[in-house]
Amino acid sequence: MSDDEISERISGYIRERFLSGDQQQELEETTPLLEWGVLNSMNTALLLMFIRDELNVAVPPMKINAGNFQDVKSITALVNELARQQQAATPAGTESA
Amino acid sequence: MEFELTAVQQQRYDTILSASSDQLGRESNGPDGYFTRQRWKTAAALGLTGLCLPADQGGGGQSALDTALSLEAFQRGCPDTGLVFAVSAHLLACGVPIRDFASDEVRDPWLSGMADGSLIASNAMTEDDAGSDVGKLAVTARYDNGEYILDGDKSFASNAPVADLIVTYAVTNQKAGFLGLTAFAIPRHLAGVHVGEPFQKMGLTSCPAARVSFRGCRVPAVYRLGDEGQGGLIFQHSMGWERACLFASYVGLMERQLERCISHARHRKQFGRAIGDFQAVSHRIAVMKQRLESARLLLYRGCWLMDRGRDHVSAVALAKVAVSEAAVANSLDAVQIFGGAGYLSPTGVEQQLRDSVPSTLFSGTNEIQRDIIARELGL
Numbered sequence: 001m002s003d004d005e006i007s008e009r010i011s012g013y014i015r016e017r018f019l020s021g022d023q024q025q026e027l028e029e030t031t032p033l034l035e036w037g038v039l040n041s042m043n044t045a046l047l048l049m050f051i052r053d054e055l056n057v058a059v060p061p062m063k064i065n066a067g068n069f070q071d072v073k074s075i076t077a078l079v080n081e082l083a084r085q086q087q088a089a090t091p092a093g094t095e096s097a
Numbered sequence: 098m099e100f101e102l103t104a105v106q107q108q109r110y111d112t113i114l115s116a117s118s119d120q121l122g123r124e125s126n127g128p129d130g131y132f133t134r135q136r137w138k139t140a141a142a143l144g145l146t147g148l149c150l151p152a153d154q155g156g157g158g159q160s161a162l163d164t165a166l167s168l169e170a171f172q173r174g175c176p177d178t179g180l181v182f183a184v185s186a187h188l189l190a191c192g193v194p195i196r197d198f199a200s201d202e203v204r205d206p207w208l209s210g211m212a213d214g215s216l217i218a219s220n221a222m223t224e225d226d227a228g229s230d231v232g233k234l235a236v237t238a239r240y241d242n243g244e245y246i247l248d249g250d251k252s253f254a255s256n257a258p259v260a261d262l263i264v265t266y267a268v269t270n271q272k273a274g275f276l277g278l279t280a281f282a283i284p285r286h287l288a289g290v291h292v293g294e295p296f297q298k299m300g301l302t303s304c305p306a307a308r309v310s311f312r313g314c315r316v317p318a319v320y321r322l323g324d325e326g327q328g329g330l331i332f333q334h335s336m337g338w339e340r341a342c343l344f345a346s347y348v349g350l351m352e353r354q355l356e357r358c359i360s361h362a363r364h365r366k367q368f369g370r371a372i373g374d375f376q377a378v379s380h381r382i383a384v385m386k387q388r389l390e391s392a393r394l395l396l397y398r399g400c401w402l403m404d405r406g407r408d409h410v411s412a413v414a415l416a417k418v419a420v421s422e423a424a425v426a427n428s429l430d431a432v433q434i435f436g437g438a439g440y441l442s443p444t445g446v447e448q449q450l451r452d453s454v455p456s457t458l459f460s461g462t463n464e465i466q467r468d469i470i471a472r473e474l475g476l
Contacts, residue, residue, distance in 0.1 A: 037274060039274060044275070044276075045472060064330060066326050
């Protein structure tokens, strides 16, 4: 999945779940999600489940920090990096369908 | 699938139950009603203050499930729920984060002291405006030349009036919301730490609780737990252990309570018959048993998942809700079964109700637990 696709999926989820659809299209890649309270502890847990279930990327606890979750751009970079690592760690022939 | 305890687990359970009953079974608290250092030391000598702390530091090195079983046996033998709660909070909300996140300089001596009973720890998280919403903490920690300067008030800290160590959480990055928290374990005697007068409480009365204030409190960086910004995760980690293991003590409370109710229903006679012969009473006791056993299974399973490193958040939330609500419901039933005697304080029956009510509040309210369960269901 490309950076653009990951960014779009994550933005879409945040708009729909936490911003009541974001009719004004205010969410940008660099909107400070933690500072503005869009990502609180409950919402971050939901986002982590979305990333796990829909993007098939497990975010280890040590990676859940302010730098990685400050905005959509940083979350996208994290998910992309973890996806590459986790794909590389999967032995050939064992990928799920 | 295996529903029996191993021989080792059963033997440990029986040993703790017997020792707890013999040595801590009769309340002998201080004139103020709070547990004494002597009782704490007795609990420590039984290994109870260090159950899941590393064996190298004098702890029991126990898993979550074994810790839960030990706390269940402790409470089953000891009617002083405040003491069991105080030991559990010390061990789980404080010992676990110190065990897993303290710096090398302080970790081992503090764990040794916590295990041998010479150090009592208190967890200070809750604030006036930050209960369930931990992202709204107001206590701040500003880094300055190898130290953090803490300022602000914690509104409810169990054990604080008698604590030697205080585990606390403060904002180090205002812009990072709940990921801007940092955890600390602070010696009580540091300048700038102030502990208020003990609260008057509904239950758990032998465990003193109070406000904790920090005023320009300079905390050396070696007392930080984990990295800056990891406080939220460290707190969730400690609460995972607390929600799983502490509530086993309420399983022990319900066991003891049920035994008393059965005995009372057999021996108390009205209209020429034991009251247990009346279906109104026997069915009430049957429902108590059903609540206890279903809560127990959920709790053991939550601990079992934790010990295997499996996803356990929802399972532990289910257990917390089930145990706490069973404890409140069963305690109300016990009062009803004992009638007027149950309403009188000296029998200890109404005390169990007052001790059970806070279990639906602490370690994350049951409302928050239901949010977690719903979230895991995709809602």
